[in-house]
Amino acid sequence: MLSERDYQISPIVQESVMHNSKALQNLQSLSASLFGISAGILGLESYSGFLFYIFFSLLTSFLLYTTHILSASSTPKGYKENKNVTGHKGLGSGVTGVKRYFRGGYEFWFGGVGNGFAGFVLTWTLFYGLVRA
Amino acid sequence: MTWISKTITVFGGLLLAHACYSAQEHAALQSFKAAATSTLTSSTPAASSLPVDIAIETIVATLITVLGLVLGTRPLRPIQWRVWAGKIEREGEEGFLGNNGEVEKDYMGNPFSYLESRPSFVDIRKQRKEFSQWVKNGGSQGKN
Numbered sequence: 001m002l003s004e005r006d007y008q009i010s011p012i013v014q015e016s017v018m019h020n021s022k023a024l025q026n027l028q029s030l031s032a033s034l035f036g037i038s039a040g041i042l043g044l045e046s047y048s049g050f051l052f053y054i055f056f057s058l059l060t061s062f063l064l065y066t067t068h069i070l071s072a073s074s075t076p077k078g079y080k081e082n083k084n085v086t087g088h089k090g091l092g093s094g095v096t097g098v099k100r101y102f103r104g105g106y107e108f109w110f111g112g113v114g115n116g117f118a119g120f121v122l123t124w125t126l127f128y129g130l131v132r133a
Numbered sequence: 134m135t136w137i138s139k140t141i142t143v144f145g146g147l148l149l150a151h152a153c154y155s156a157q158e159h160a161a162l163q164s165f166k167a168a169a170t171s172t173l174t175s176s177t178p179a180a181s182s183l184p185v186d187i188a189i190e191t192i193v194a195t196l197i198t199v200l201g202l203v204l205g206t207r208p209l210r211p212i213q214w215r216v217w218a219g220k221i222e223r224e225g226e227e228g229f230l231g232n233n234g235e236v237e238k239d240y241m242g243n244p245f246s247y248l249e250s251r252p253s254f255v256d257i258r259k260q261r262k263e264f265s266q267w268v269k270n271g272g273s274q275g276k277n
Contacts, residue, residue, distance in 0.1 A: 024206075
């Protein structure tokens with residue numbers, strides 16, 4: 001947990017935080033409804049349905065990690081030569097991984113499980129009822 | 134970039150709709166069969182498990198749609214001020230393109246740009262020289 005002083009030393013851009021969490025929540029609620037649809041089609045019941053949901057939302061986070069975070073936080077071009085000079089990595093490229101885009105890893109990896117849960121249950125029951133009418 | 138993700142999403146959605154329809158037909162057929170064969174016993178028709186091809190189609194459709202949605206997510210922005218400002222300083226508007234290749238609407242511009250326009254640092258003599266040059270040239274070609 002960062003203290004007030006840490007925030008003064010390395011400030012945070014609120015607009016970027018909101019932009020990122022909005023994008024993440026958008027993806028999570030959409031994909032949770034989608035997982036509800038497929039769980040309903042597959043006819044999953046009780047624990048297997050919840051396990052399906054948890055597995056697929058973690059998979060979504062992983063896909064987002066590989067496509068949006070791993071690719072973007074590589075060392076920017078033109079600053080590679082800085083690396084070998086004094087051991088530092090070049091301007092502003094010191095923060096990599098999830099920490100570059102989100103406050104903590106928990107929000108990124110497990111936030112989706114809570115965010116889309118209601119949508120998941122809604123579409124799950126709806127499609128279960130539709131298919132097995 | 135955006136049409137790739139949209140195409141993938143729509144394709145996955147079509148697969149999912151097909152799987153849904155197949156599963157529904159399967160359930161209807163099963164209940165019809167059960168009703169036709171076991172009218173005497175009048176037991177509730179046992180829910181037979183889904184055919185494996187429909188299950189596979191559903192899972193594959195889900196994966197494809199999720200891939201499309203993930204690819205369609207807008208690019209994330211660095212939250213640390215120094216990383217964010219460094220990215221703007223290095224890449225400018227290029228680093229803040231949306232999925233459709235245009236600069237995002239809430240892009241604020243360089244946070245250091247006010248340093249370039251401080252009135253106390255304006256070289257007034259140089260500007261006066263440029264202006265007199267411009268007047269001498271007839272005032273039509275613009276600054277040299």
